[in-house]
Amino acid sequence: MPAFHTPTPPVLALTMGDACGIGPEIISCLWLDSAMPDALVLGSPQVMHRAAAWVAQARGEHPPVVVEIHDPKNWADVPAGAMPVWAPPGLPEDLIDAPVGQVDVRAGRAAAACIRAAVRLAQTGVVAGIVTAPLHKEALALAGEPYPGHTELLQAEGAPPGQPPAPVRMMLANGQLKTVLVTIHMALRQAIDAVTFESVLDTIRITHDSARLWGVERPRIAVAGLNPHAGEGGLFGDEEIHLIGPAIQAARALGIDVTGPLAPDTVFMRARHAADHPGEFDVVIAMYHDQGLIPVKYMGLDHGVNVTLGLPFVRTSPDHGTAFDLAGTGRANPSSLLQAWRMARQLVSGQGAA
Incomplete structure (x- = not known):
C-alpha cells in the first residue's frame, strides 16, 4: 500500500472540490501559509486564481502565484512558492461563471472530473496520494453522477479494469x-x-x-x-x-x-x-x-480527517462540507484540510498517522 510506484519526491494531488464552495479558498490558504512544495492542484486555474485573490485580500497579503501546467508530470516546473494547477479533461469551460455559494451542475461536473483524473494519476504513479477538498452531493447528483459522494466515486474509479470495486470504508480521525x-x-x-x-x-x-x-x-x-x-x-x-x-x-x-x-x-x-x-x-x-x-x-472540525480505507492508494479529506455561507469571503478555516494533507504525507511516506 500503495500498490504502485511512488514518485520521488512524493507529490499529492489536491482536488479542487466544488468550485462554488470553500475548497478553492482553503487550498489557496495552504500556499499562503506554507508554500506547499509537493502538491498538484487539479481544478480550474481561473477558479483557483480568483480564490487565491479572495484569501489574500481577506488577510491583507499578496496572493500566491497560480501557474497553469499542461502536463501533470511537470508539476515541479513552477517557480518556488507558486501553485501548480492542472485542468483535467471534462471541466466546463464556463465554470468560472457558476454562482459562488450555490449548487450548480457545472461545479458537480468539475468535481467529478477532478476526482477521476486524480485516480488516474494515482494509478499510473504520477501522484502518491489524493487529498480531496469538499464537494457538494446535490451538485454531483445534478451532474448525473450515480454516486452519493467522494467515497463511492473513488471506490468505483479505483477498481482495476474488468474487476468489481473492492470494499472500502470511511474512517474519520483526529x-x-x-x-x-x-x-x-x-x-x-x-x-x-x-x-x-x-x-x-x-x-x-x-x-x-x-x-x-x-x-x-x-x-x-x-x-x-x-x-x-x-x-x-x-x-x-x-x-x-x-x-x-x-x-x-x-x-x-x-x-x-x-x-x-x-x-x-x-x-x-x-x-x-x-x-x-x-x-x-x-x-x-x-x-x-x-x-x-x-x-x-x-x-472539533478543525482537526478531523476523513480517510478512505481499502483503496489501492492513499486518500484523505477534511471532515467538513462546502460551507456555501463562507464561500467567496476568503475567511474559511483551512485547518482540517491542512491536517488531511499532513496525514496523507505521513501515510504515503510510511510514517503512520498521529
Missing part, C-alpha cells in the same frame, strides 16, 4: 479518536438493513489490515452495537445477537483483536485518547454515519 463506518451515505432505514454479518466482518477486516498505515500492526478494535445498550440482550433489538456478534467472533477466529458489540453511548468515550488517559481501543467501528461521525466532529 488525535483523540478514530472511527470507521460500516455504512456511509444512505437513509437510516436503509443503513439498518445494510448492517449484515458480511458488512460488519468486512469492516473489521479492512480496519485491521489498514491500521499499519498509521503505524499499528495489531489494532485494538471496538465494535459499537446498532441498538441502544447494544440491544440489552435482545430487549431492544437482536442485530447484536444474530449479526454483529457472530461477525466479531469470526474476526477473532482470524486472529483480530476485536471487542464488542459495546454500548454505542459509551464506547467512544472509552476509546478516546487524552494526554493523561490513553483510550482502551485504537479504533471504533460504528454501524452508521452519524453514530460514528458525531463523536469525532464534536471534538
Whole structure:
C-alpha cells in the first residue's frame, strides 16, 4: 500500500472540490501559509486564481502565484512558492461563471472530473496520494453522477479494469479518536438493513489490515452495537445477537483483536485518547454515519480527517462540507484540510498517522 510506484519526491494531488464552495479558498490558504512544495492542484486555474485573490485580500497579503501546467508530470516546473494547477479533461469551460455559494451542475461536473483524473494519476504513479477538498452531493447528483459522494466515486474509479470495486470504508480521525463506518451515505432505514454479518466482518477486516498505515500492526478494535445498550440482550433489538456478534467472533477466529458489540453511548468515550488517559481501543467501528461521525466532529472540525480505507492508494479529506455561507469571503478555516494533507504525507511516506 500503495500498490504502485511512488514518485520521488512524493507529490499529492489536491482536488479542487466544488468550485462554488470553500475548497478553492482553503487550498489557496495552504500556499499562503506554507508554500506547499509537493502538491498538484487539479481544478480550474481561473477558479483557483480568483480564490487565491479572495484569501489574500481577506488577510491583507499578496496572493500566491497560480501557474497553469499542461502536463501533470511537470508539476515541479513552477517557480518556488507558486501553485501548480492542472485542468483535467471534462471541466466546463464556463465554470468560472457558476454562482459562488450555490449548487450548480457545472461545479458537480468539475468535481467529478477532478476526482477521476486524480485516480488516474494515482494509478499510473504520477501522484502518491489524493487529498480531496469538499464537494457538494446535490451538485454531483445534478451532474448525473450515480454516486452519493467522494467515497463511492473513488471506490468505483479505483477498481482495476474488468474487476468489481473492492470494499472500502470511511474512517474519520483526529488525535483523540478514530472511527470507521460500516455504512456511509444512505437513509437510516436503509443503513439498518445494510448492517449484515458480511458488512460488519468486512469492516473489521479492512480496519485491521489498514491500521499499519498509521503505524499499528495489531489494532485494538471496538465494535459499537446498532441498538441502544447494544440491544440489552435482545430487549431492544437482536442485530447484536444474530449479526454483529457472530461477525466479531469470526474476526477473532482470524486472529483480530476485536471487542464488542459495546454500548454505542459509551464506547467512544472509552476509546478516546487524552494526554493523561490513553483510550482502551485504537479504533471504533460504528454501524452508521452519524453514530460514528458525531463523536469525532464534536471534538472539533478543525482537526478531523476523513480517510478512505481499502483503496489501492492513499486518500484523505477534511471532515467538513462546502460551507456555501463562507464561500467567496476568503475567511474559511483551512485547518482540517491542512491536517488531511499532513496525514496523507505521513501515510504515503510510511510514517503512520498521529
